[in-house]
Amino acid sequence: xxxxxxxxxxxxxxxxxxxxxxxxxxxxxxxxxxxxxxxxxxxxxxxxxxxxxxxxxxxxxxxxxxxxxxxxxxxxxxxxxxxxxxxxxxxxxxxxxxxxxxxxxxxxxxxxxxxxxxxxxxxxxxxxxxxxxxxxxxxxxxxxxxx
Numbered sequence: 001x002x003x004x005x006x007x008x009x010x011x012x013x014x015x016x017x018x019x020x021x022x023x024x025x026x027x028x029x030x031x032x033x034x035x036x037x038x039x040x041x042x043x044x045x046x047x048x049x050x051x052x053x054x055x056x057x058x059x060x061x062x063x064x065x066x067x068x069x070x071x072x073x074x075x076x077x078x079x080x081x082x083x084x085x086x087x088x089x090x091x092x093x094x095x096x097x098x099x100x101x102x103x104x105x106x107x108x109x110x111x112x113x114x115x116x117x118x119x120x121x122x123x124x125x126x127x128x129x130x131x132x133x134x135x136x137x138x139x140x141x142x143x144x145x146x147x
Contacts, residue, residue, distance in 0.1 A: 035108035035141045038084060039116060042101055043132060043143065045077045046088070046118055053090055053097050054120060054128055063097035064090050086113075095122050110141055 052070030057063050074088045086104035090097065099118040103111045114136045120128045132146035139147050 031108060032110075032140060035110045036143075038103075038107050038111060039137070039141050039146075040143060042085060042103075042116055043118075043146070045085075046099055046101060048073045049077070049088065049090070049099055050118055050120070050130060053099060057097055057120075057122060057128075063092035096120065097122075108141075110138055116142075116146070 049070045052068065052073055053063050056065070056068045056070065068090075070090070074090075078085050078088060084103060084107045086102045088099065088101045090099050097120045100115055101117075102115050103113060105112050114134065116132070116134045116137060118130055118132055120130045122128050132143075134142060134146065
């Protein structure tokens with residue numbers, strides 16, 4: 001009897017089945033991991049703007065205005081975000097300042113054209129507390145502090 005050289009059809013089918021099952025589990029988990037890392041990267045990038053917005057609010061009584069301290073930071077983040085952030089806006093709502101970042105279409109599927117926000121509330125003593133939220137991103141992509 002001649003020794004066997006190669007694999008039988010059954011062995012190849014079993015290996016293909018195992019690889020298919022592993023891929024069907026790993027690919028969705030990897031996509032979720034990518035989306036969570038993009039959200040974390042955006043929040044880290046917005047930290048510098050938070051300081052500028054709070055400082056401008058303390059100095060001028062408003063979050064937005066001419067010659068603010070954070071316009072260059074916004075430009076740098078949007079230009080250096082790897083084309084993932086389409087825009088960043090700062091809105092003054094009286095005692096509340098809102099920093100809103102909108103993703104474009106080059107990010108993970110669950111983040112496309114969605115927003116993530118930092119909000120700061122100033123009380124009468126001038127103290128502030130930042131909070132993170134999103135009106136349209138699923139909770140599974142947000143860090144625990146933003147849920």
